[in-house]
Amino acid sequence: MEQVALTTDMVSVMAVLAFTVYLFAFEVVRVDVAAIIVMVILGLSGIVPSDRLFDGFSSNAVISIIAVMIVGAGLDRTGVMNSLAAYILRVGGSTEKRITPIVSGVVAAISGFMQNIGAAALFLPVVSRISTRTGIPLSRLVMPMGFCAILGGTLTLIGSSPLILLNDLIETSNQSLPAGISPMDTFSLFSVTPVGLALVFAGIGYFVVAGRFVLPKKGASADPGATSRYFEKVYGIHGEVFEAKVTLESPVIGMTVGELEEKNGSVCIVGIRNADELTIAPPREEMIWVGTIFALMGTPADVKDFTRANLLSRERISQSFVDVLNPSRSGISEAVVPPGSSIIGKTLGNIRMRKRYGASAIALHRGGETIRDQLRSIELRAGDTLVLHSAWEDLQQLAKSSDFAVITDFPRETIRPKKVVHALAFFLLSLGLILFTDTRLSLALFVGAIGMIATGVLSIEEAYKSVGWQSVFLLASLIPLGVAVETTGTATWIAQKTLEIIGEVPGWVLQAVIAVLATAFTLVMSNVGATVLLVPLAVNIAVNVGADPALYALIVALATSNSFVLPTHQVNALIMGAGGYSTADFIRAGSIMTVLFVVVMLSVVNLVF
Secondary structure (H helix, E strand, O other): OOOOOOOHHHHHHHHHHHHHHHHHHOOOOOHHHHHHHHHHHHHHHOOOOOOOOOHHHHOHHHHHHHHHHHHHHHHHHOOHHHHHHHHHHHHOOOOHHHHHHHHHHHHHHHHOOOOHHHHHHHHHHHHHHHHHHHOOOHHHOHHHHHHHHHHHOOOOOOOOHHHHHHHHHHHHHHOOOOOOOOOOOOOOOOOOHHHHHHHHHHHHHHHHHHHHHHOOOOOOOOOOOHHHHHHHHHHOOOOOEEEEEEOOOOOOOOOEHHHHHHHOOOOEEEEEEEOOEEEEOOOOOOEOOOOOEEEEEOOHHHHHHHHHHOOEEEEOOOOOOHHHHOOOOEEEEEEEOOOOOOOOOOEHHHHOHHHHHOEEEEEEEEOOEEEOOOHHHOEOOOOOEEEEEEEHHHHHHHHOOOOOEEOOOOOOOOOOHHHHHHHHHHHHHHHHHHHHOOOOHHHHHHHHHHHHHHOOOOOHHHHHHHOOHHHHHHHHHHHHHHHHHHHOOHHHHHHHHHHHHHOOOOHHHHHHHHHHHHHHHHHHOOHHHHHHHHHHHHHHHHHHHOOOHHHHHHHHHHHOOOOOOOOOOHHHHHHHHHHOOOHHHHHHHHHHHHHHHHHHHHHHHHHHO
């Protein structure tokens, strides 16, 4: 190819590039603010025409990312993800070698269709609960889950921001290809799936085989959290839930829940399963039969005495009350009786807490004393603090009442299990449009997003809240920089200089150099920024050596997910505190994972494409 001469515009673009890397690498300002600053500079300098400067906000990639976030939030809001988590708790067993592949594999699969930070955040409480119940240190479970969430983003073209952006960058590069070079074809939704599957299996296999060597060997199992410690310290309440089943010999057969609790005041029945019907905070009138299963809350000693006295079979690990155990669905809270409340002078039996509010009273705190026995018969006074167990959805209703002041922070998002059919239907409709029609990716995804809003899976306010606007502005603001690098010839000039330095080398060496370069960039700046900068460069290198430019662009988009060595990726930052990791832990486990990623990715990309 004819050598490109350095121009003033190229120098200006490279200066902006250097400034961008500086802002990202040294975190002078937040990354989205940095991207907006760069966009404004490009506009004021005239490098990008002002009428094209904001095209990124209406680009296919940005609209697709917004839609993916809304669709993912819709699936989460229906409880689909929690149901999946519940299944893992039932079948995962209690060994690290069995739990790690199951949890990591499921998280990876979910990451293929929603933002990987969302998938990791969703499963963090699940992993924490598994750690608590099995005694496996949280540090040995969280990192495999987090790494596989990142790897899962390579399963589909909507799994990560760089892959969503890829087709837009390819279309931009097609406009600048030299004469005689055929335009690159864009990739379909599942084009990258073989590569993603290989990476996910490699990641899971890595931790199964080498986890005992690369993961921290010491560490406590999951701490139930500051809230649980608080309730234990102040009220002597252990937030553990035990399961007990009514046997043929049990004297409680034929009793009601209310009668049983009056007889045994030290243990609270927070859930009950009769036949296939499960109820959290069961009403006092609920009858008890042979085979009835209780969820009991109390100290281990009290629960042991309770089950022994009533001839119940007891299990430490619940199989039937995952919702009760799941902190994202229910938990312990405090509610103060304010002056002027209409319930002052009444007893809990009078106000029927369970039937009216769906909450079980575990204790009452008054004048420095915590009362746990015979709660139903105590008259309430102004200033009394009730310790309750309930589903968060029920607690929202109680919090709206002027009779209580709920002082515990709790998740206020409503789960809508009745909308699961609508959510799945529109999710599958979007996939169908992507796979079997020529509908543009952004439009196909927005069909699913707007369908969920229209059918009440999400309110429009919840949809707005589900969008990570930092990611949106980051991507939209960097797109003009990618256009400038391509249209001014800067990418071509840098590509030619890179080839001069490297010299004559086999194609796989060039690919490895590009992959390592993308990996290095994504450690010090956002993966979106690295993709925008390096795809034009990779395309021009491929054109110069006569290789497939689309293949080289794909290598960049995949390699920018290779972020394991430092806790700079959003997922790594999320799991660092939860797992109690140090930077050295990431370097130890992430270094091998980084090399494995490059080897597996390049091998499968060349094999498939």
